[in-house]
Amino acid sequence: MQAFFGVFDGHGGAKAAEFAAQKLEKNIVDEVVRRGDRSGVKEAVKDGYLKTDAEFLKEDVSGGTCCVTALIQNGNLIVSNAGDCRAVMSRGGVAEPLTSDHRPSREDEKSRIETSGGYVDLCRGVWRIQGSLAVSRGIGDQHLKQWVISEPETKIIGIKPECEFLILASDGLWDKVSNQEAVDIARPSCLGINKVNPLGACKKLVELSVSRGSSDDVSVMLVQLGRYL
Template sequence: MVNITVPQNSPSSSSHYKSSPEGLPSPSPPATIKPSGSGLVKDYWIRSTTCTASSTADPKRKRQLKVDIPVVSYGHSGWLTSSSLTTVVEDPWKEVEVDGDGFSVYCKKGARDVMEDRFKSFVDFNGQHKQAFFGVFDGHGGSKAAEFAAENLYKNILTEVEKMGEVNIIKAIKQGYMNTDSQFLDLNNRGGSCCLTAIIRDRNLVVSNAGDCRAVVSNGGTAMPLTSDHRPSRQDEKQRIESLGGYVDYSRGVPRVLGLLAVSRGIGDQSLKQWITAEPESNFFKIVPEFEFLIMASDGLWDKVSNQEAIDLARSFCVGNDKLQPALACKKLVELSVSRGSVDDASVMIVQLGQFC
């Protein structure tokens, strides 16, 4: 078991970039998404969920068209099933709620013009029953890096696992992160993204992160952080940056790499790549009965809500009730952060670990 100390509340970095050294992409128009029916878990069979949709407009009608956002099932052998949600949207990421098979997600856009968070959920990962992949991605300088990571990181990890074997899964995950970073940089796109992933198989849990998205498990009701935030204020991260010829400077009260970026690891960030590494920190855990549920979230939650507060609030919806409501717990956590003044994008995923054991 690995014990990691993570600050309960760190200085707000609601804007990872003070100002993007490469500039920001043109913002998309604001909008909403409201799935029809009583909830995705009741109306759709979800095996894989990634939200990367974009909006379309008809210049003749001068108003938004209906667009289809596919929710698809994907296995190692190929596409299995497909269904779609038809909804009037401008920006489908303004608010997203998913209640899936053993996991729930709630995402809400903050004060920016563009929602930069993304997520990935993949149940029966690699064709294995009770094996799953989950990811939360927090972009900065635009959403392209987060979208790219959501679509490609799990594929790159799977490729490396097949090459190296599962006994080398930590090494395979690292190489998957590094390959994803290289592929994104080759596209010459702007911005970057923090990444947080969790792989579950055979009662084992491997959690990896590059950046300040955080994973916390409820260990019998006690908050147990499974990751440590990568911020320039961390002494080892500061030393690493300085050893490479960089420096950490405060801007708006927040320590930033070269006075610009408030995180020290992630994919992308081409202009700062000398100091911003995509190498993740990974930790391996045996899932014990005391592990009730896992919270994976972007810093839009953790900047305003402590680890224990998050577990306490979520636990009343996720443990010991006849009618569990983890999706509502995700939403309540985001609402708590907003009520405390957060203007950042926020994405919260709760994984019911017992579903995979």
């Protein structure tokens, strides 16, 4: 059984997010099939992201998008991100972040940007590249492509019975709701004895973020992992 999920959070317009949502799955799956071996799945995902980025840049449209994706294949969960969309798994009720946000404040990202001739500075409390963008990886962002790379970081996890569900969400959620809090709120709706309602859990998380003052886009997706055991 194979499945693919993704959340795309655009900046500078919706074009890049829409493009990635349409193209990234096919580009990743094509690479996985072409390689044909499980050992190369990380490279396949990376090539899928890079190809999607190259295709979008050819469109000559401004803007970019952060991405977090989950490919489920042969009982493995392959989670990747570029930017500050995040994946958090509930492992027996304990929140386990599977991605690390790509922001200019991250020491290794800051070093990479500065080594390639860019600069990172603090603008009204937010670290930005060239005084502009607050994320350091993503698809698109042609004017900053020298520093805003599209290469994802990928983690592979074998799905075990204690792996309950996966939350994929944009930073509009994570800026206001902690990883553990999100798991605690979603869990009753995902493991309910009577009525399982993952969509209801997503709505609760969005509403909580908004109630705490989030004015950012808030996209939340919940994946029940038990069906992929």
